[in-house]
Amino acid sequence: MNPLHFKEGEGGGFIRIGGIAKGSGMIQPNMATMLAFLTTDANIAQPLLQKTFAKLIDRSFNRISVDGDTSTNDMAVLLANGQSGTAELTEGTRAFDLFKDALEHVLVRLAKMIARDGEGATKLVEIVVNGARTETEALQAARSVANSNLVKTAIHGADANWGRILAAVGYSGIDFQPDLVELFFNELPILKPHYEIVIDEVKAKEIFSSENITITIDLHQGPASANFWTCDLSKEYVHINASYRT
Amino acid sequence: MNPLHFKEGEGGGFIRIGGIAKGSGMIQPNMATMLAFLTTDANIAQPLLQKTFAKLIDRSFNRISVDGDTSTNDMAVLLANGQSGTAELTEGTRAFDLFKDALEHVLVRLAKMIARDGEGATKLVEIVVNGARTETEALQAARSVANSNLVKTAIHGADANWGRILAAVGYSGIDFQPDLVELFFNELPILKPHYEIVIDEVKAKEIFSSENITITIDLHQGPASANFWTCDLSKEYVHINASYRT
Numbered sequence: 001m002n003p004l005h006f007k008e009g010e011g012g013g014f015i016r017i018g019g020i021a022k023g024s025g026m027i028q029p030n031m032a033t034m035l036a037f038l039t040t041d042a043n044i045a046q047p048l049l050q051k052t053f054a055k056l057i058d059r060s061f062n063r064i065s066v067d068g069d070t071s072t073n074d075m076a077v078l079l080a081n082g083q084s085g086t087a088e089l090t091e092g093t094r095a096f097d098l099f100k101d102a103l104e105h106v107l108v109r110l111a112k113m114i115a116r117d118g119e120g121a122t123k124l125v126e127i128v129v130n131g132a133r134t135e136t137e138a139l140q141a142a143r144s145v146a147n148s149n150l151v152k153t154a155i156h157g158a159d160a161n162w163g164r165i166l167a168a169v170g171y172s173g174i175d176f177q178p179d180l181v182e183l184f185f186n187e188l189p190i191l192k193p194h195y196e197i198v199i200d201e202v203k204a205k206e207i208f209s210s211e212n213i214t215i216t217i218d219l220h221q222g223p224a225s226a227n228f229w230t231c232d233l234s235k236e237y238v239h240i241n242a243s244y245r246t
Numbered sequence: 247m248n249p250l251h252f253k254e255g256e257g258g259g260f261i262r263i264g265g266i267a268k269g270s271g272m273i274q275p276n277m278a279t280m281l282a283f284l285t286t287d288a289n290i291a292q293p294l295l296q297k298t299f300a301k302l303i304d305r306s307f308n309r310i311s312v313d314g315d316t317s318t319n320d321m322a323v324l325l326a327n328g329q330s331g332t333a334e335l336t337e338g339t340r341a342f343d344l345f346k347d348a349l350e351h352v353l354v355r356l357a358k359m360i361a362r363d364g365e366g367a368t369k370l371v372e373i374v375v376n377g378a379r380t381e382t383e384a385l386q387a388a389r390s391v392a393n394s395n396l397v398k399t400a401i402h403g404a405d406a407n408w409g410r411i412l413a414a415v416g417y418s419g420i421d422f423q424p425d426l427v428e429l430f431f432n433e434l435p436i437l438k439p440h441y442e443i444v445i446d447e448v449k450a451k452e453i454f455s456s457e458n459i460t461i462t463i464d465l466h467q468g469p470a471s472a473n474f475w476t477c478d479l480s481k482e483y484v485h486i487n488a489s490y491r492t
Contacts, residue, residue, distance in 0.1 A: 067395040068314075069410070070417035149313040149395070149479075150487055157488030164315070171316035233395075234488075235481040241396055242403030242480075 036061060036076040036110060041084040042099055048091060052100055053078045060107035063139070064229045066118030067237070068147040078103075115229040120236030124212050125155055127228045129169075131182075131219040137174040138226035141217065144172030145228075152233035155213065160204035162190050169217060180220040185213065193220060282307060282322040282356060287330040288345055294337060298346055299324045306353035309385070310475045312364030313483070314393040324349075361475040366482030370458050371401055373474045375415075377428075377465040383420040384472035387463065390418030391474075398479035401459065406450035408436050415463060426466040431459065439466065 042049075057076055089096045116124040127145045132138035145151055148168040154161040162183055170178065183191040185207045190199045207213060288295075303322055335342045362370040373391045378384035391397055394414040400407040408429055416424065429437040431453045436445045453459060 069394050069396045069413065071413065148315050149483075150315045153484050153487035156484065159488065167315065167317065233484060235484045237395075238399050238402065238479060238481045238484060241399035242405065 034061065034071065034074040034076075034114060036107075038076070038078040038103075038106065040078065040080045040103070041082065042080050042089055043082040043084055043086055044080055044089040044096075044099070046080075048089070048096075049078065049080055052103065056100070056104045056107050059104065060111040061114075063142075063227065064111045064115040065143065065146050066115060066121065066231055067233075067241075076107075112229050115231050118231040118237075119240045120234040120238070121231030122211070122234060123155060123232045125152075125230050125232065126212075126214045127230065128214060128216040128225065129219065129227070130216065130225045131221055132174070132176075132224040132226070133222035135224045135226055137176075138219075138224045139228065141169045141172045141174050141176075141219070142226050142228035144168045145215065145217070146230035149233055152230065155208060156232035156234050158205055158209040160185060160190070160199065160201065160208045162199065162204075165215060165217070166191075169219075176219045176221050182218040182220065184216040184218075280307065280317065280320040280322075280360060282353075284322070284324040284349075284352065286324065286326045286349070287328065288326050288335055289328040289330055289332055290326055290335040290342075290345070292326075294335070294342075295324065295326055298349065302346070302350045302353050305350065306357040307360075309388075309473065310357045310361040311389065311392050312361060312367065312477055313479075313487075358475050361477050364477040364483075365486045366480040366484070367477030368457070368480060369401060369478045371398075371476050371478065372458075372460045373476065374460060374462040374471065375465065375473070376462065376471045377467055378420070378422075378470040378472070379468035381470045381472050383422075384465075384470045385474065387415045387418045387420050387422075387465070388472050388474035390414045391461065391463070392476035395479055398476065401454060402478035402480050404451055404455040406431060406436070406445065406447065406454045408445065408450075411461060411463070412437075415465075422465045422467050428464040428466065430462040430464075 038053075053076075061074070061076055087095070089099050112124060112126075115121070125146070127142040129138040129142045129145075132141065145165055145168040148164060150161075150164040151168055154164055162185075165183065166178070166181065169176070169181070179195060180193050181191065182189070182193055185204055188200065188203050188207060190197075190204065192198055284299075299322075307320070307322055333341070335345050358370060358372075361367070371392070373388040375384040375388045375391075378387065391411055391414040394410060396407075396410040397414055400410055408431075411429065412424070412427065415422070415427070425441060426439050427437065428435070428439055431450055434446065434449055434453060436443075436450065438444055
């Protein structure tokens, strides 16, 4: 991708962030076959850059899954050469916050590109869980939905099967009240609390037929949210992984 | 299946155990679409029967997976009418142990039939983990391998890809020493400790081409074992679950 330029606001000038990443099977990174290389000319101390990078990795690359198979050798590297000519970035400043947001933007964009580029994939799916008690629980529910072969085949078939989504939240292991759950496909309400089914099957199928789908689950249990990116599961995925040696 | 008859040894006579079960997608039971009905004419108190049944369910139905999607409504029921005419079964007796073994035999047989009958499945795969520190860890590693889409597609393609198996043990979350791991396909040694690769690719492919495959992983970390049953992942699975409404 092209480097993302942004004006840092204090001290003037530009900082560039570039990134390259490679997927696209054995993907559910936990900084274990994914490779990502990032570069920036920001002027920033190594410890602060490492801390910031690790935190943002957890919100980008570590939130995608193609097949649920965590690789033994995922890697993300960020190199900073300090050549932007701007003042050194330090925590608690607006310049640092701008840099962090820009870095997150690049990381999330690369992560989504990997998920969309998954073996055999035809669609990018974002799972958003809102209203969880904690971010850990939100992430656990989102990951469970993202890794469900039944959800992923339904999406592949443009079958708006919301029951499979709820089932995957149910077996995710988090504690929640099923009767409070609200579900949306993009902006379309599917299920309202107290099991009020409001799905418009025609519109829902239209959404599931597109290449970018957002599934939002509101648990109404608390203030925490998390999102996660995945792709559909196709016959082509099976073909690639069953027959790649022949 | 035909009822399994066995002679109970003390007090004479026969006790019958019968079972019927239904799979075959949304299967990774945790006594949550699977249905199983068992009957016996054993003379046994309800609390003891319930306790024994629950324990054996954990070693049979709760150790299979077709797609990793735990259903919302798995069920296993065991009815006993006490009409065998044998003495009441009580804990700590040989008669009870014989009954328990026979019941486990029926449950495991039904569980394996469900896995083999999984949507689109062409093979039954048993994962055996030995040498774990605890049974919980053995089961966690076995389940991780059984639910790996990369392992399941490799088996479908008769591709003896042992690296995918080790990777799934690695990301299972258990603590183990990778250099101690030993791996077998049926009786064929694949990997010996200290990364000695002894695989005979021709024989390994033969094994992976058959309808019944056992993958044994010895962690050499302790005394505990667990086994788990699964099936291969085929294009037919994707077809069934992406297009069942059309």
